[in-house]
Amino acid sequence: KNEVEQSPQNLTAQEGEFITINCSYSVGISALHWLQQHPGGGIVSLFMLSSGKKKHGRLIATINIQEKHSSLHITASHPRDSAVYICASSGSRLTFGEGTQLTVNP
């Protein structure tokens, strides 16, 4: 059974700081997703990656298949980045981590 673990659970940062959220999973997967959940509850897909690195604006996601580990980085963080960030492993279904509550203060 695949387990997905995220750290930290909660993260508070000052505007402009570089942020890293980590995700590890226990078994081989086809892809790893990073998702964003806002206070209203809706989920937005940020990245899906199976190797290497992807970048979109100030967000960067990396994955190390051998170590079963992925990271989400946010450069020059802004208060509007405040949300819950969730990683999820992909097979025939998504297996979700607990999420990281990020708060960026001005």
Place this chain on the structure above:
Amino acid sequence: EPEVTQTPSHQVTQMGQEVILRCVPISNHLYFYWYRQILGQKVEFLVSFYNNEISEKSEIFDDQFSVERPDGSNFTLKIRSTKLEDSAMYFCGDAAELNYGYTFGSGTRLTVV
């Protein structure tokens, strides 16, 4: 940008009643999913649907639950005889292909009283 539409956004129902949650997936997507998130917990898989039939379901998805695609566009989740512990946010998701990127709806918050 194409989106997945879920209705209603909120539903309050009496324990024991039946509810139907509706989803309109993106038109050319083939794989459909229901997930739920109980308040304060992680998102959990309920069921996946492909080619007009269930392709996989979790242990949560028992006889109380059913899914169908009644008219080729809507994708529904029916919960019969709701229980207090069914209170959760229910998300519909879809994908163009297996192991492709997902698009999620904005969710239906179900409260059973």
